[in-house]
Amino acid sequence: MSADKKTKTGHKKTKAGERLTKIMTDYYVDLHKGANKGKFVVWGAIIIPAELLKGFDSVVFAVPESHAATRAAKALGPMQCEKAEQMSYSMDLCSYARIDIGTAFDGGKGSPTFGLPKPDLLISNNNNCSLLVKWFDVYHREWGTPHFILDVPFCYESQKKKDLNYIIDQYHDLIRILEEMTGEKLDMEKVQEALNYTNEALKHWKRFISFAANRPSGITAFDSFVQMAPILTMRGTPELAEHFKFLADETEERVEAGIFPIPNERYRLLWDNIAPWHQLRKMSSRLAKLGANIVSASYTYCFGSLEGNFDPYHYEGSDPLWALARMQNTTICPTGLGLRCKAMSEAIERIGIDGVVFASNRSCKVYSLMQMDQQKYISEKCGIPTVMIDVDHADVRKYSEENAFLRIEALLESIGARRAGA
Amino acid sequence: MRALAPGELEHSRECGLTKVLTVGVDSGSNTTKVAVMRNGTIIGSGVTFTGYSAEKSWKRLLEDVLSDLGVDMSSVGRIVSTGYGRNVVGIADKAITEITCHAAGAHFLDSSIRSIIDVGGQDSKFIALDGNGRVENFAMNDKCAAGTGRFLEVMARALEVDLDKFGEISLQSENPARISSLCTVFAESEVVSLISKGESRENIIAGIHEAIASRITSMINRVGVRCPVLMAGGVAKNIGVVKALERELGADIKVLETAQVNGAIGAAVLAAAIEG
Numbered sequence: 001m002s003a004d005k006k007t008k009t010g011h012k013k014t015k016a017g018e019r020l021t022k023i024m025t026d027y028y029v030d031l032h033k034g035a036n037k038g039k040f041v042v043w044g045a046i047i048i049p050a051e052l053l054k055g056f057d058s059v060v061f062a063v064p065e066s067h068a069a070t071r072a073a074k075a076l077g078p079m080q081c082e083k084a085e086q087m088s089y090s091m092d093l094c095s096y097a098r099i100d101i102g103t104a105f106d107g108g109k110g111s112p113t114f115g116l117p118k119p120d121l122l123i124s125n126n127n128n129c130s131l132l133v134k135w136f137d138v139y140h141r142e143w144g145t146p147h148f149i150l151d152v153p154f155c156y157e158s159q160k161k162k163d164l165n166y167i168i169d170q171y172h173d174l175i176r177i178l179e180e181m182t183g184e185k186l187d188m189e190k191v192q193e194a195l196n197y198t199n200e201a202l203k204h205w206k207r208f209i210s211f212a213a214n215r216p217s218g219i220t221a222f223d224s225f226v227q228m229a230p231i232l233t234m235r236g237t238p239e240l241a242e243h244f245k246f247l248a249d250e251t252e253e254r255v256e257a258g259i260f261p262i263p264n265e266r267y268r269l270l271w272d273n274i275a276p277w278h279q280l281r282k283m284s285s286r287l288a289k290l291g292a293n294i295v296s297a298s299y300t301y302c303f304g305s306l307e308g309n310f311d312p313y314h315y316e317g318s319d320p321l322w323a324l325a326r327m328q329n330t331t332i333c334p335t336g337l338g339l340r341c342k343a344m345s346e347a348i349e350r351i352g353i354d355g356v357v358f359a360s361n362r363s364c365k366v367y368s369l370m371q372m373d374q375q376k377y378i379s380e381k382c383g384i385p386t387v388m389i390d391v392d393h394a395d396v397r398k399y400s401e402e403n404a405f406l407r408i409e410a411l412l413e414s415i416g417a418r419r420a421g422a
Numbered sequence: 423m424r425a426l427a428p429g430e431l432e433h434s435r436e437c438g439l440t441k442v443l444t445v446g447v448d449s450g451s452n453t454t455k456v457a458v459m460r461n462g463t464i465i466g467s468g469v470t471f472t473g474y475s476a477e478k479s480w481k482r483l484l485e486d487v488l489s490d491l492g493v494d495m496s497s498v499g500r501i502v503s504t505g506y507g508r509n510v511v512g513i514a515d516k517a518i519t520e521i522t523c524h525a526a527g528a529h530f531l532d533s534s535i536r537s538i539i540d541v542g543g544q545d546s547k548f549i550a551l552d553g554n555g556r557v558e559n560f561a562m563n564d565k566c567a568a569g570t571g572r573f574l575e576v577m578a579r580a581l582e583v584d585l586d587k588f589g590e591i592s593l594q595s596e597n598p599a600r601i602s603s604l605c606t607v608f609a610e611s612e613v614v615s616l617i618s619k620g621e622s623r624e625n626i627i628a629g630i631h632e633a634i635a636s637r638i639t640s641m642i643n644r645v646g647v648r649c650p651v652l653m654a655g656g657v658a659k660n661i662g663v664v665k666a667l668e669r670e671l672g673a674d675i676k677v678l679e680t681a682q683v684n685g686a687i688g689a690a691v692l693a694a695a696i697e698g
C-alpha cells in the first residue's frame with residue numbers, strides 16, 4: 001500500500017477517500033452536462049426510488065439534501081442559510097432547507113458544484129423528512145415545477161400488504177407522469193439492473209460499517225458519514241457498487257495490516273442523528289485526543305435496512321416495484337420508537353458500544369422528537385451510559401462546541417467510573 | 423475548613439512529605455473557585471470573578487489562597503482543573519468535567535446526597551448519583567440563559583437591585599408576578615412591562631425565581647429527583663430560588679456554606695485520588 005495522502009488538516013486520506021472525491025465530482029459534472037444537453041432533471045428526497053429513474057435514459061437525478069450537506073461540510077452552511085433568511089425564511093427552519101433555498105434562488109453562487117441544474121420534476125416523500133414536502137413546494141410555487149408527493153404510511157411493525165400496494169399504485173402514477181413528461185417509455189429491465197447494483201453496493205456498505213466491531217474499530221462514523229454521499233445520489237449505478245467494494249476492501253486491508261483510525265481507542269461510542277457536517281474533522285480530532293471514537297451511527301446503519309433491522313434488505317430479483325415499495329420502510333424516520341430501539345440495541349450489542357451520544361438536532365425534529373424516550377430505553381435495556389447534546393446538522397451558528405464536549409467528556413468519565421467500579 | 427496549624431506543614435516536610443497539598447481549580451464562566459486539601463480535609467478555598475483572563479484569575483486566586491494558608495506552590499502536589507476553562511489550567515495534572523467534580527464534592531461533604539442541582543453563571547445542571555457517589559445520570563439546560571445565573575444578573579440590572587439582595591426581597595412577596603417567557607431577552611421585556619404597570623419589586627423578583635425554578639424543574643424531571651438533594655453553584659446563595667425550587671419539587675434542598683466552591687472541592691478530592 002502506498003503512502004497515504006494527507007489533507008490540509010493533516011488527516012490521512014484513504015484511497016477510498018480520494019476516490020470518493022473523484023466520483024462525486026464526476027457525478028456533479030455529469031449532472032450539469034446532462035442538464036445542458038437537455039436531459040430531464042429530477043430533484044428528489046433521499047429515499048425516493050432512485051432505481052426507478054434509471055429506467056429512463058433521459059433522466060438525471062439531483063438530491064438537494066445531499067447537496068446541502070456537502071455545502072455544510074465545506075463550511076459554507078451559514079453563508080447559504082443567510083441568503084434564505086434574507087428572503088424572510090425563518091432561522092428556525094431546517095438548515096438543509098435554508099441552504100438549498102438560499103443556493104437555488106442565488107443561481108448556485110458560492111457552491112463549489114455551481115448548485116444544482118433547475119428541475120423539471122420534484123419528487124418528495126413524507127416517510128423520511130416531513131418538511132421536505134413544503135420545502136419542495138417553494139420551488140413548485142416559484143418556478144411552476146410539477147411536484148409529485150409520495151405518501152408512505154408510518155410503520156410500527158412490518159409493512160402491511162395494503163400499504164405496500166398503496167405505494168406501488170403511486171409508483172404507477174409516477175411512471176405515467178415521467179413517461180408523459182420525458183416522452184420515453186420506462187425500461188423495467190434497467191430498473192431491475194439498477195436494483196441489482198444497489199443490492200451489491202449495500203452488501204459492501206454493510207461490510208464497511210461492520211469493521212466498527214473490530215477492536216480497535218477499523219472505521220470512525222465520521223468516515224462513514226462522508227462516504228454516504230453516493231448512497232444518496234448514485235443509487236442504482238455500477239459506480240456506486242464498485243466504489244463501496246473498493247471502500248470495504250481497502251478497510252479490510254487496513255484492519256488486517258493493523259492500521260486503525262484511533263489506535264489508542266478506549267471509548268467506543270454510537271451517534272444518533274444526522275452527522276454534524278460542520279464539525280466532522282474538529283469533533284473527530286478532539287475525540288481522538290481523549291481516546292474516544294464514534295464508531296457507528298444510526299444515520300449510517302439505517303440505509304438499506306428495514307423496520308428496525310440492522311442488516312440491509314436483500315433484493316432477490318422479485319418484482320422491482322414490489323422491492324422498491326418495501327425499501328420505503330427504512331429503519332429510522334418512518335418507524336415508531338419500538339423499531340428504532342430494536343435496531344439500536346442490536347447495533348450496540350453487535351458492535352460493542354460503551355456509550356451513546358444522542359444529538360438533539362435543531363434542524364431535524366423528525367429524527368429528534370423521540371430521542372428522549374429512546375435514551376431512557378437504551379440506558380435501561382442496554383445498561384450503558386448515554387448523553388444528550390444539542391447540535392444543528394448544517395448551521396454552525398446553532399452549535400456550541402464547549403457545551404457539547406462538556407457533556408461528551410462527562411459521558412466518557414461515566415464510562416471510566418463504571419469500569420473502575422466494575 | 424481550617425487554616426494549617428503552626429508547624430504542621432514543617433512537620434510534614436520533616437516526614438518527607440513535601441507535596442502535601444492537593445488543589446482543585448474550578449474555572450467557571452463567571453467566577454473562578456479554588457479549594458485546597460490536605461490529608462482528607464479541605465483547609466482553604468476562595469472565589470473570584472473570572473473576568474477577561476481565566477488564566478490570570480485562577481493563578482492569582484490560587485496564590486492568594488495558598489498565601490492565606492502560609493504556604494506556596496512548592497507545597498502543592500496534584501491539581502485537578504474543572505469548569506468551562508478546565509483546559510486553560512496548564513499546570514493541572516488532569517482536567518475533569520464539573521459534572522464529575524460536583525458529584526465528588528457533594529459525596530465528600532455529605533455521603534448521603536443522591537442528587538445535585540448546580541446553577542452557575544451560564545448553565546444549570548442536575549446530577550443524579552448512585553450510592554457510591556458516582557454520576558449515574560445528568561441533564562443540562564440547552565442553549566439558553568433561562569434558568570441560569572446570567573438570567574438573574576440581567577433581571578437584577580433591569581430592576582436596579584443588588585443581586586445579593588434578590589433572595590431576601592423575594593421572601594417578602596405575597597403575590598408573585600407571572601413571568602411566562604423562556605427567553606432571557608423577552609423575560610427582561612416582561613419585567614420592564616411589569617415595572618411600568620406598577621408591580622412591586624418583591625412580586626417581580628419572586629416571579630423571576632418561580633420562572634427559574636419551573637425551568638430547572640423541567641430539566642430535573644428528565645432524570646427524576648432523588649433525595650437528599652444538594653444545591654451547588656453561586657445561585658444556591660439565593661434563598662428565593664432555593665425556596666421556589668423546594669416548592670416546585672416538593673422536596674427539601676440542602677445548601678452548604680461551600681455551595682459555590684463545591685466543584686472545586688470535588689476537583690481537589692479527585693486530585694488526591696490520582697495515583698503515582
